[in-house]
Amino acid sequence: MDQPASLAIDCLSHGFGTKPVLHDVQLRILRGQIVALVGPSGCGKSTLLRAIVGTHLPRQGTVTVFSGNSHLTGHVVEGPGRDRGIVYQHYSLFPFLTAVENVAFGLMLDQTNISYRLFKFPRWLKRRAEHLKQAREFLDRVGLGSAASLYPSEMSGGMCQRVAVAQALIMKPALLLLDEPFGALDEAMREELQRMLLGLYQENLAARRKGELEPHTMFIVTHELNEALYVGDRVVGLSQYWDWRQAGHAQPPGATVVYDCSAPIFEPDDTRDFSCFAGQREEIRDVVFNPDSAYPREKHLRYWQELEQQREAEPAP
Amino acid sequence: MDQPASLAIDCLSHGFGTKPVLHDVQLRILRGQIVALVGPSGCGKSTLLRAIVGTHLPRQGTVTVFSGNSHLTGHVVEGPGRDRGIVYQHYSLFPFLTAVENVAFGLMLDQTNISYRLFKFPRWLKRRAEHLKQAREFLDRVGLGSAASLYPSEMSGGMCQRVAVAQALIMKPALLLLDEPFGALDEAMREELQRMLLGLYQENLAARRKGELEPHTMFIVTHELNEALYVGDRVVGLSQYWDWRQAGHAQPPGATVVYDCSAPIFEPDDTRDFSCFAGQREEIRDVVFNPDSAYPREKHLRYWQELEQQREAEPAP
Amino acid sequence: MIGEPIARVWHVTLGIGAVLLLLIAYTILSMRQHRENPDDKTIPSWSQLSEGVKKSVEVNQRSNERWVVADAQATSLRLFWGVFWGVSGSLLIGMLMGCFAFVEAFLYPPLAFLAKIPPIALLAVFFVLAGTGETMYVTMIAFGVLPTLAQTVYLAVKEVPAELRYKAYTLGASHLEIIWNVLLRHVLPKLIDAIRLQIGPAMVYLIAAEMVVGDVGFGYRIRLQFKLLNMSVVYPYIVVLGAFGFGIDYALRKLQAFVSPWYAKGY
Amino acid sequence: MIGEPIARVWHVTLGIGAVLLLLIAYTILSMRQHRENPDDKTIPSWSQLSEGVKKSVEVNQRSNERWVVADAQATSLRLFWGVFWGVSGSLLIGMLMGCFAFVEAFLYPPLAFLAKIPPIALLAVFFVLAGTGETMYVTMIAFGVLPTLAQTVYLAVKEVPAELRYKAYTLGASHLEIIWNVLLRHVLPKLIDAIRLQIGPAMVYLIAAEMVVGDVGFGYRIRLQFKLLNMSVVYPYIVVLGAFGFGIDYALRKLQAFVSPWYAKGY
Amino acid sequence: PPVFSLAWSEYPSWSAFGVCHETGLINGAAGKLGSIEEKWGVDIELKEAEYDPCIAMYGAGQTDAVCITNMDVLNASLSRPGVAILATSTSYGADACIVSSAIADVKDLKGKKVRGLALSVSEYCFARNLQILGEDPAEYTFVNMDPGAAALAMQQKQADFDAIVVWNPFVLDTLNQRKDCHVLFDSSSIPNEIIDMVVMSESALQKPKGKEFASAVADAFYALNKRMADATTRDDTLIALGEKFSNLDLQSMRKVVQQTKFYATPEEATKLFDSAELKDTMTKVVDFCVKMEIVAKKPVVAFGAGATGNLVFDPAYIAAAAAKP
Numbered sequence A, B: 001m002d003q004p005a006s007l008a009i010d011c012l013s014h015g016f017g018t019k020p021v022l023h024d025v026q027l028r029i030l031r032g033q034i035v036a037l038v039g040p041s042g043c044g045k046s047t048l049l050r051a052i053v054g055t056h057l058p059r060q061g062t063v064t065v066f067s068g069n070s071h072l073t074g075h076v077v078e079g080p081g082r083d084r085g086i087v088y089q090h091y092s093l094f095p096f097l098t099a100v101e102n103v104a105f106g107l108m109l110d111q112t113n114i115s116y117r118l119f120k121f122p123r124w125l126k127r128r129a130e131h132l133k134q135a136r137e138f139l140d141r142v143g144l145g146s147a148a149s150l151y152p153s154e155m156s157g158g159m160c161q162r163v164a165v166a167q168a169l170i171m172k173p174a175l176l177l178l179d180e181p182f183g184a185l186d187e188a189m190r191e192e193l194q195r196m197l198l199g200l201y202q203e204n205l206a207a208r209r210k211g212e213l214e215p216h217t218m219f220i221v222t223h224e225l226n227e228a229l230y231v232g233d234r235v236v237g238l239s240q241y242w243d244w245r246q247a248g249h250a251q252p253p254g255a256t257v258v259y260d261c262s263a264p265i266f267e268p269d270d271t272r273d274f275s276c277f278a279g280q281r282e283e284i285r286d287v288v289f290n291p292d293s294a295y296p297r298e299k300h301l302r303y304w305q306e307l308e309q310q311r312e313a314e315p316a317p
Numbered sequence C, D: 001m002i003g004e005p006i007a008r009v010w011h012v013t014l015g016i017g018a019v020l021l022l023l024i025a026y027t028i029l030s031m032r033q034h035r036e037n038p039d040d041k042t043i044p045s046w047s048q049l050s051e052g053v054k055k056s057v058e059v060n061q062r063s064n065e066r067w068v069v070a071d072a073q074a075t076s077l078r079l080f081w082g083v084f085w086g087v088s089g090s091l092l093i094g095m096l097m098g099c100f101a102f103v104e105a106f107l108y109p110p111l112a113f114l115a116k117i118p119p120i121a122l123l124a125v126f127f128v129l130a131g132t133g134e135t136m137y138v139t140m141i142a143f144g145v146l147p148t149l150a151q152t153v154y155l156a157v158k159e160v161p162a163e164l165r166y167k168a169y170t171l172g173a174s175h176l177e178i179i180w181n182v183l184l185r186h187v188l189p190k191l192i193d194a195i196r197l198q199i200g201p202a203m204v205y206l207i208a209a210e211m212v213v214g215d216v217g218f219g220y221r222i223r224l225q226f227k228l229l230n231m232s233v234v235y236p237y238i239v240v241l242g243a244f245g246f247g248i249d250y251a252l253r254k255l256q257a258f259v260s261p262w263y264a265k266g267y
Numbered sequence E: 001p002p003v004f005s006l007a008w009s010e011y012p013s014w015s016a017f018g019v020c021h022e023t024g025l026i027n028g029a030a031g032k033l034g035s036i037e038e039k040w041g042v043d044i045e046l047k048e049a050e051y052d053p054c055i056a057m058y059g060a061g062q063t064d065a066v067c068i069t070n071m072d073v074l075n076a077s078l079s080r081p082g083v084a085i086l087a088t089s090t091s092y093g094a095d096a097c098i099v100s101s102a103i104a105d106v107k108d109l110k111g112k113k114v115r116g117l118a119l120s121v122s123e124y125c126f127a128r129n130l131q132i133l134g135e136d137p138a139e140y141t142f143v144n145m146d147p148g149a150a151a152l153a154m155q156q157k158q159a160d161f162d163a164i165v166v167w168n169p170f171v172l173d174t175l176n177q178r179k180d181c182h183v184l185f186d187s188s189s190i191p192n193e194i195i196d197m198v199v200m201s202e203s204a205l206q207k208p209k210g211k212e213f214a215s216a217v218a219d220a221f222y223a224l225n226k227r228m229a230d231a232t233t234r235d236d237t238l239i240a241l242g243e244k245f246s247n248l249d250l251q252s253m254r255k256v257v258q259q260t261k262f263y264a265t266p267e268e269a270t271k272l273f274d275s276a277e278l279k280d281t282m283t284k285v286v287d288f289c290v291k292m293e294i295v296a297k298k299p300v301v302a303f304g305a306g307a308t309g310n311l312v313f314d315p316a317y318i319a320a321a322a323a324k325p
């Protein structure tokens, strides 16, 4: 079974002023993957994500998103749009809406417009009730059924982030982007939310087994290696530390993808034993985070070979 | 060598409204110790600390602090005072003073008064220069010599906390209290500050070897067990979960000390291998944090016995 | 220790005590003044004051109205419409400025300058340019409160984190929905806060205008009675004005809690 | 997309454009008015305006003064002393209220009420109580700005985290040092912010009072020239007033940056 | 019917229009008619304001007619030529210089501040009286202050307050409150020089029904004067006049009306308009205004029907009112 692509980033470069930030980034994400993006602080992870959301368009190169359900069609990103969901670290919710209203907000914006809501008020009310019901189901899925009528200011940071995930999930985006979504939370809360994401990945696997399209594709920026390896099924490393002199640049040209490998897959109830990926962690530290690392940038991009090997190993269905 | 006491808490009880929080807390801290206080969230750790600082006086019982340098004399706490330093989690610095001014602030308040500063201005200027010099030395000790002229809003949370520690240390308090001092910081920053505290403990050991009075006595509230065991040479557990029915109470009487044991001692450069205290961690989890735990409260107070044994094992100097 | 709280009962007692003390001080002042000059009207005695109050609330034979009722009606209507148009205008302008950088660049300099001119000095301009009918009061209040309110709205829009706008776009919002469903919701409570602060100035313009033109309204009555040195009417009117301000403030706070419950919860 | 920024050069161009547009609109308005009535003085032509400006800045033969200089001097002195005493008083009262709960309980109710009365209505009371000399201006401004400023100081003191007070005590501070070295330092920049906001109202009281009892000062001149319908003097005076307000605001911002550099750094 | 507006401020002979409204002779609201309005087929809109804004309103064209003195109208008439359609009263003691007991003679005023509204009839009255007494006004200091505030300050015996020039009711009020004060001189020495009148703009007069409006105003004024002459309504009308004007009792109001001498009949007013004395007065007033820089240039004052100028005294409308009972 060939997984269709969900995102394609081609030759993307970006910078602020005269300072280059991203250099010739190439990345392809397949439907159903949970890709974790790691990199040194300030290397441009958020910038890359913003380019995908479409709020800060790249200087060069394109971002193509493939959406639609049965036949995925691609379109080049030119601004933020309905097909990509985003969960930020802060500002995760609209402060003037309760939890359930926050989750239902997207349904409202997407399915109705202002004139409908104003001039077909009775019909809108009915529709609204459906939306809220659906939103409540999603809240239940992230374990917040009882907090439906709380405002963001009345919830803890962890609750807010969970609501934000529900808010994004309900829209069934072709691609869900998360920018350090759990960065501001404490350890226990992080663990819980990480397990939640693993649960979504299990839904993907279940769908794949049934031969359906996977419902969730995610791209997660994180600065915690453990989190990346635990949650992601693939880890991508973005770094400004690579052998750019070799590549013919006189000045550092900016960060690019220097690491791309699959990561171990956990189930939500597995014990969180991080020792199993100690080796990979050290490798990433060395390749991505070490300022003195000077590997050619292709050297650790092993993901597609790994995928080949894995497919060969798997028996045909 | 008999260590003199630095703090004695006797039969201390406290509550808010009709809700009891602390019940009959007994605790004695010796000069030169770094005692970590752990306990479930909301059990009253901060309340206990406030009682020691003197900002929230207990309903019953007394807090006695022993200060002075060669002959320690005790006095009952009736309000915040010069002999106890405090480092809070937030609000750690005076926002209107630069780092070095923050550190020198205590010297100014303690050694001079307003009329001196106003009416003996030239003399005060000289004195001020000395203070700032001393403060700069302390900033160097916490590794912030280069940040001396930054305002708190210009520093990261970790830098602020380090300045706050310097600000407290410069006063050479008989007892330094820290209320979740690193709670808001990220992992790397935490580690660094923990190592800094271990460095202070080494100063204590050096002083003891020379037969001098130990310069630093600390009482650290934390909610991280690893931190408590790593930084503290003794761990005290405060908990509302204990066998109070056995003790004749009809209602839960509040939290009390249910755990008191020594902890392994690390040097700043030791590798942070937490596996060595996995057993103790599990024990604390069970005794202090488990809502169903119903041990008599004396059961896990082993510190004084341990101290005895240790002394017996040690050869007389 | 500094900052130590005291019991609630003390709070109430001392508050009442303060008011009582003020009243007693006034009484003494008035008595002293009357000992010097029994006909004094500048610091009226309590009996004079009650005369004044009676005069204000009883039906006046000549005009067949209760002064205070007629004045309150006229003043509050003027205030309402003035503030209404001022708020509408500032909402429009502030929103446009917050949303579109070129409108901002265009309107900010004149607004900033206008906001700095003491409106009382503009009275003259308004007489000359806007006539002296009811529309003058309304225009004056509207123009008086507009610069500050528009700036508030504009800043409030600017304060909305860009991330929230972006997110709304990813949820399928149109430009208009961003304005209506995101920005406006954000701005509303702050606008109400700003209106609360602007009620004071609005009253000042209105009272000042009523003092020089007009034949009904709080300002008119205070000016007239002051000219007649009937301080026994002026003082009660001032108290009524204070209560009026309090009432509006209270109503606006309630309104805010109603339209933006999230705001009160310490966002 | 909503909220998209534009280039700096556009900002400047549009800002200048707005001012130019205003001037052009004025010119057209004035020309139309003068076509109807060549002697019109309500919307003076540019030549009339320059006449007016000349009149204001040249030495006046009758009084042997330059109007605008004499007026600016008088008004700014009155403003300065009024604000000075108002600030001093409010600092004292606000500090006491913030530090001592019983003072707070005692003074809060009267202050809250006073803050709600449109000060212009109190003009009458001030004439009666403070006479009509220079002291009246000062008292009026001082009392006018006091309630709001005192409330600001009080709230600013309350906002200081208790932890900082506690910590200062553990560092050996006396009660007085807490007030002087901790609370005051905290309050200062907020007080300056509040003063910036109160300059407007203070100007309003002052101008209003000068209109009634002054024989020099901006308010006096504007009223007199308004009565003579010399709008060619009134308009330039209003622009000067705006510039005056701007200048004071700018000076206060500089002062704030100087005495509380930490505040500007985004505390 | 077409609407014409008349701006008035509280003053005995001008409050007459307010009383006309109260008694139903005219209805001051636009769109409503009183009996006199119906008679002339015009709609009179009354605009009440302080005196200063009345002047400005007229000068800015915000009102068609205004109650104003012969002195204050000069400046406004430069930009808006007007016709004096009605003389209502003259100050005959209503403007007075009140001094404390420290001052016995005019010469004592030298070096002291005399307070009153600058560039107004108060200052005119002051200067004219000094002239009559053979003094040079340049040697005296006249300081601006609102007459209400000045009277109040005087009554409170504020320091450095020895002399004020104010008009009624402040004159009577101050004298009532401070028995130790006395009048040094007043406007009775210059009768028919300070004239309270109604001026209508030239352009408004040319509008359809403009002349009827002018006549209606005069008619209403005389109708009210009849009520004052009638013994049965006299006191009530006086009280009504005083209502807004002052707190003075009936007795004092009688005195006020005496000091503010009404031109109660058309004959009296016509006589004034036709007199040579008026021309002389206006020359004095214009000269005063020029000297005080109240006017930028000399306004042309003309007399009689059909004359042209910045200010025309035209008795035609008084006559028209008298002719149509």
Ligand SMILES: Nc1ncnc2c1ncn2[C@@H]1O[C@H](COP(=O)(O)OP(=O)(O)OP(=O)(O)O)[C@@H](O)[C@H]1O
Pocket (backbone or CB within 6 Å): A016, A017, A021, A039, A040, A041, A042, A043, A044, A045, A046, A047, A048, A223
């Ligand atoms: N608006 C901006 N203007 C100028 N430079 C910027 C801007 N935003 C980001 N940068 C710079 O671009 C680089 C990449 O920033 P970015 O936020 O993408 O890094 P990051 O990898 O997300 O870092 P972090 O892990 O700290 O979030 C940084 O060096 C930053 O200083």
Ligand SMILES: Nc1ncnc2c1ncn2[C@@H]1O[C@H](COP(=O)(O)OP(=O)(O)OP(=O)(O)O)[C@@H](O)[C@H]1O
Pocket (backbone or CB within 6 Å): B016, B017, B021, B039, B040, B041, B042, B043, B044, B045, B046, B047, B048, B223
């Ligand atoms: N000012 C107060 N008024 C009423 N109850 C309070 C007050 N302060 C604390 N409490 C209650 O007292 C109990 C103990 O609070 P305390 O802050 O000491 O707990 P803690 O152990 O420090 O918790 P945490 O780990 O969350 O900081 C809690 O149940 C809290 O709800």
Ligand SMILES: [Mg+2]
Pocket (backbone or CB within 6 Å): A045, A046, A047
């Ligand atoms: Mg980032």
Ligand SMILES: [Mg+2]
Pocket (backbone or CB within 6 Å): B045, B046, B047
């Ligand atoms: Mg705590």
